[in-house]
Amino acid sequence: xxxxxxxxxxxxxxxxxxxxxxxxxxxPGRRQLDxxxxxxxxxERIVALKAFIATNSDEQLNFIAGEQVALSWAQLxxxxxxxxxxxxxxxxxxxxxxxxPEKMSDRFFEETVAxxxxxxxxxxxxxxxxELARLLxxxxxxxxxxxxxxxEFYMNLEAPGEAIRxxxxxxxxxxxxxxxxxxxxxAYRMSLRLGDAAKEFAQVAALDxxxxxxxxxxxxxxxxxxxxxxxIRLYRSQLRGDGKLLSAIKGLALSLLASGKEDEAKTExxxxxxLKGQPExxxxxxxxxxxxxxxxxxxxxxxxxxxxxxALAIEPRYSWTRIAAAxxxxxxxxxxxxxxxLLSALRNADFPTLRFxxxxxxxxxxxxxxxxxxxxxxxxxxxxxxxxxxxxxxLDVEAESINELLARERQAAIFVAAPPTSDExxxxxxxxxxxxxxxxxxxxxxxxxxxxxxxxxTVRESPATIEVLATAFIEAEGGRRAFRxxxxxxxxxxxxxSLPFALKLSDQVLDLAEAATETEGSLRxxxxxxxxxxxxxxxxxxxxxxxxxxxxLKRNREAMTALAEAIDSYGGLPEAKTSIWRLAMIRETVGxxxxxxxxxxxxxxxxxxPGSVDVKRTLIEVLYQKVHGSLDGLNEKLGxxxxxxxxxxxxxxxxxxxxxxxxxxxxxxxxxxxxxxxxAPGRATSVMKG
Numbered sequence: 001x002x003x004x005x006x007x008x009x010x011x012x013x014x015x016x017x018x019x020x021x022x023x024x025x026x027x028p029g030r031r032q033l034d035x036x037x038x039x040x041x042x043x044e045r046i047v048a049l050k051a052f053i054a055t056n057s058d059e060q061l062n063f064i065a066g067e068q069v070a071l072s073w074a075q076l077x078x079x080x081x082x083x084x085x086x087x088x089x090x091x092x093x094x095x096x097x098x099x100x101p102e103k104m105s106d107r108f109f110e111e112t113v114a115x116x117x118x119x120x121x122x123x124x125x126x127x128x129x130x131e132l133a134r135l136l137x138x139x140x141x142x143x144x145x146x147x148x149x150x151x152e153f154y155m156n157l158e159a160p161g162e163a164i165r166x167x168x169x170x171x172x173x174x175x176x177x178x179x180x181x182x183x184x185x186x187a188y189r190m191s192l193r194l195g196d197a198a199k200e201f202a203q204v205a206a207l208d209x210x211x212x213x214x215x216x217x218x219x220x221x222x223x224x225x226x227x228x229x230x231x232i233r234l235y236r237s238q239l240r241g242d243g244k245l246l247s248a249i250k251g252l253a254l255s256l257l258a259s260g261k262e263d264e265a266k267t268e269x270x271x272x273x274x275l276k277g278q279p280e281x282x283x284x285x286x287x288x289x290x291x292x293x294x295x296x297x298x299x300x301x302x303x304x305x306x307x308x309x310x311a312l313a314i315e316p317r318y319s320w321t322r323i324a325a326a327x328x329x330x331x332x333x334x335x336x337x338x339x340x341x342l343l344s345a346l347r348n349a350d351f352p353t354l355r356f357x358x359x360x361x362x363x364x365x366x367x368x369x370x371x372x373x374x375x376x377x378x379x380x381x382x383x384x385x386x387x388x389x390x391x392x393x394x395l396d397v398e399a400e401s402i403n404e405l406l407a408r409e410r411q412a413a414i415f416v417a418a419p420p421t422s423d424e425x426x427x428x429x430x431x432x433x434x435x436x437x438x439x440x441x442x443x444x445x446x447x448x449x450x451x452x453x454x455x456x457x458t459v460r461e462s463p464a465t466i467e468v469l470a471t472a473f474i475e476a477e478g479g480r481r482a483f484r485x486x487x488x489x490x491x492x493x494x495x496x497x498s499l500p501f502a503l504k505l506s507d508q509v510l511d512l513a514e515a516a517t518e519t520e521g522s523l524r525x526x527x528x529x530x531x532x533x534x535x536x537x538x539x540x541x542x543x544x545x546x547x548x549x550x551x552x553l554k555r556n557r558e559a560m561t562a563l564a565e566a567i568d569s570y571g572g573l574p575e576a577k578t579s580i581w582r583l584a585m586i587r588e589t590v591g592x593x594x595x596x597x598x599x600x601x602x603x604x605x606x607x608x609x610p611g612s613v614d615v616k617r618t619l620i621e622v623l624y625q626k627v628h629g630s631l632d633g634l635n636e637k638l639g640x641x642x643x644x645x646x647x648x649x650x651x652x653x654x655x656x657x658x659x660x661x662x663x664x665x666x667x668x669x670x671x672x673x674x675x676x677x678x679x680a681p682g683r684a685t686s687v688m689k690g
Contacts, residue, residue, distance in 0.1 A: 066101030144174040160191035226417030428476035482516035506546035540570040
């Protein structure tokens with residue numbers, strides 16, 4: 001027992017001796033640095049470390065001390081950030097970056113320096129994080145891997161333009177560094193620079209032949225541009241490296257399907273089933289979404305519907321799946337269902353292709369104003385006549401056609417080359433946008449100018465240009481010219497532009513009305529109307545537009561005749577109230593105030609939007625007061641009912657016609673044949689729809 005105790009005493013003595021020896025061997029400078037680093041309070045630690053740097057001559061220890069000073073400032077700043085004191089926090093992080101030593105360890109860079117902008121962005125201060133990262137770019141301008149780390153930070157922040165700047169600078173310093181070229185290729189793809197992305201992935205593959213992912217990315221991009229043979233070659237190159245690589249098998253199957261080789265595509269899908277089972281196919285959101293577009297392009301609506309339904313079951317919030325499902329419904333003649341998909345997608349995303357698809361849907365049902373509302377949210381026309389949009393929220397792009405403009409979004413997101421939109425639909429959308437843009441530029445403003453490509457300058461607009469644009473819209477598709485001609489005539493009449501041409505178009509619609517309304521469902525916003533109602537509605541609209549055009553041309557006798565004919569054509573249809581209101585305006589204009597008041601009362605409808613100003617009632621009150629000397633009895637005659645919210649354009653397509661003819665008022669219409677008085681000067685001619 002005594003022997004064992006003696007051994008313990010000897011062992012302890014040896015440990016103390018070793019510790020004392022080690023302490024004796026530690027340089028005094030290192031001991032002083034360790035003591036400063038061990039100070040718990042960051043402010044006191046900074047003072048001690050700076051004092052150490054001022055008196056110490058060991059360069060390596062000074063670098064370590066400099067790292068610790070920067071770390072201490074970062075800790076102080078992070079405390080401020082945790083309390084949402086963003087100003088002091090940013091100031092502290094700037095102090096931290098300003099204290100960085102000339103040299104630092106990779107570990108310190110990764111764990112402290114590169115983490116600073118990430119910490120700021122995680123708190124929601126994206127702009128401030130990017131500004132600090134830019135400062136770091138300048139600090140590490142000659143260090144490629146550290147620039148690359150900043151580039152990847154930008155990628156995580158979905159700032160591909162910033163990432164490209166940092167990564168391009170890095171690859172110039174280290175052109176053969178694969179670790180830099182991979183994220184640069186990804187940044188190009190994120191910014192929709194697909195050609196540059198493909199070239200960069202090719203560089204990665206050339207530098208590292210074992211990088212199977214590079215071949216897959218090149219295959220995806222080849223498929224996105226419609227080069228299916230090249231895509232197939234690249235996916236098969238992947239599979240030679242790893243025959244069980246599911247992403248490569250799926251890419252190959254999709255490329256074969258897009259090529260029309262459905263049997264071969266099924267063979268590849270069978271390989272997946274053998275490896276992972278049917279759920280691997282059924283539960284792949286992106287595979288099913290892309291299959292929807294490919295089947296739809298080949299007219300295989302049933303298979304496209306099945307794929308779309310499977311994709312929606314996986315993730316109903318994915319916007320491209322909603323777009324795919326909407327395209328399937330449009331192809332199947334179900335606009336109401338298509339609209340529901342697109343409105344659902346807009347709750348989670350908003351980008352040009354989505355808005356264009358919703359606008360295209362309204363274009364299909366000939367709600368041209370609804371189509372323009374969507375198109376104008378994301379598309380503009382340049383002075384040179386090109387279309388412009390901000391794609392993916394990152395890239396401003398101009399192109400001669402909408403198809404060319406939007407292709408990058410679809411290609412980058414889902415690698416689908418062919419658009420689900422026909423050439424006729426693109427042409428019609430483009431013509432409508434140009435026609436609308438020109439009308440809006442002229443309405444109430446100075447004469448517009450257009451680009452003169454021969455001389456590189458602008459020239460004064462001429463009325464013929466409006467007519468050319470209107471004609472291009474009308475002739476965009478062969479089967480339904482009458483309906484587009486009516487819309488063009490109505491817009492010209494509303495804006496007071498090219499009124500003789502608007503009159504000519506109205507007469508053309510009247511000539512074509514019989515043939516245009518012969519087919520069931522030909523009145524697309526009211527497909528349930530019977531033949532008589534379709535014909536009455538189209539003729540009524542054409543006569544109403546003609547009457548309003550004549551009114552603006554100061555041909556009031558003819559205007560009243562046309563409007564009376566419009567009312568008669570509408571019969572019991574609700575749109576008669578528009579023509580009654582307009583006829584009332586003309587009656588008031590020529591001084592027949594009592595007759596005008598009767599018409600106003602018959603045509604009156606309260607606003608449908610809660611809280612909106614009732615302009616029509618105000619106009620009626622002024623005239624009623626003038627005719628009767630007071631407003632007594634007006635409420636009873638107006639018969640104002642409860643306010644209602646107007647349905648969506650496509651929902652109207654499911655409605656039935658309603659009888660709404662004011663029989664008692666129409667019977668009282670004065671004989672308009674004798675009205676030949678000129679219009680009173682100064683009368684507003686803006687359209688007031690009933």
